Amino acid sequence: MLELKNIAKKFGDKIIFDQFDLMINGGEVVAIVGPSGGGKTTLLRMLAGLETIDAGQVIFDGEEIGLDELITRNLLGFVFQDFQLFPHMTVLENLTLSPVKTMNVSKTDAILKAETLLTNLEVIEQKNAYPFSLSGGQKQRVALARAMMIDPKIIGYDEPTSALDPALRDQVAKLILENKKLGITQIVVTHDMAFAEKIADTIIKVNAKEL
Numbered sequence: 001m002l003e004l005k006n007i008a009k010k011f012g013d014k015i016i017f018d019q020f021d022l023m024i025n026g027g028e029v030v031a032i033v034g035p036s037g038g039g040k041t042t043l044l045r046m047l048a049g050l051e052t053i054d055a056g057q058v059i060f061d062g063e064e065i066g067l068d069e070l071i072t073r074n075l076l077g078f079v080f081q082d083f084q085l086f087p088h089m090t091v092l093e094n095l096t097l098s099p100v101k102t103m104n105v106s107k108t109d110a111i112l113k114a115e116t117l118l119t120n121l122e123v124i125e126q127k128n129a130y131p132f133s134l135s136g137g138q139k140q141r142v143a144l145a146r147a148m149m150i151d152p153k154i155i156g157y158d159e160p161t162s163a164l165d166p167a168l169r170d171q172v173a174k175l176i177l178e179n180k181k182l183g184i185t186q187i188v189v190t191h192d193m194a195f196a197e198k199i200a201d202t203i204i205k206v207n208a209k210e211l
């Protein structure tokens with residue numbers, strides 16, 4: 001479904017990726033593990049179009065796409081480590097902001113879609129609440145719903161369990177496995193090998209030579 005070939009990425013003189021390859025099959029859960037500073041977040045950000053790729057090939061569904069096209073294709077929806085919900089906006093406003101502003105979706109359609117996602121993820125009762133009043137697990141679900149608003153082909157999670165207690169960690173694992181049943185392709189960056197083994201079909205080590 002998505003293949004990266006010979007990817008190169010530098011920050012200044014620092015080489016983060018050199019001839020890096022990655023293959024993700026549709027519907028698969030891929031865990032990305034590796035040392036701190038190894039480039040796991042950078043990899044997700046490149047796939048989301050939030051970070052440029054210096055060189056290499058990106059092949060999506062058998063077709064090579066331009067390195068700069070990842071930005072416009074919305075291939076990857078992002079669930080950030082600390083959720084990054086806008087504190088001054090309600091749950092519903094957090095979800096509808098980007099589709100309305102950047103994707104020309106009408107406000108009515110965006111609200112309908114947001115309400116469906118929030119219902120499915122069992123946080124609809126919180127739709128008018130502000131992020132500060134949500135529990136960790138609720139924030140996680142709202143962040144996931146927000147990532148799903150753009151109909152991404154892939155959902156990427158950056159350290160989804162880092163701030164969570166074991167019960168919430170299990171809840172995140174359950175959510176990821178539920179999404180997998182729906183056929184959603186997912187990439188999960190994590191430090192937690194036990195978590196990776198629980199959820200992933202494939203575990204990819206990034207710059208693991210120092211491990």
Ligand SMILES: Nc1ncnc2c1ncn2[C@@H]1O[C@H](COP(=O)(O)OP(=O)(O)OP(=O)(O)O)[C@@H](O)[C@H]1O
Pocket residue numbers: 011016034035036037038039040041042043
């Ligand atoms: N915008 C940037 N400018 C310069 N250097 C950067 C930038 N973003 C990341 N880096 C550097 O690139 C390297 C990889 O960072 P990245 O955040 O991808 O690692 P990581 O594997 O996700 O680490 P961690 O597990 O600690 O979150 C680090 O050395 C980091 O300092």
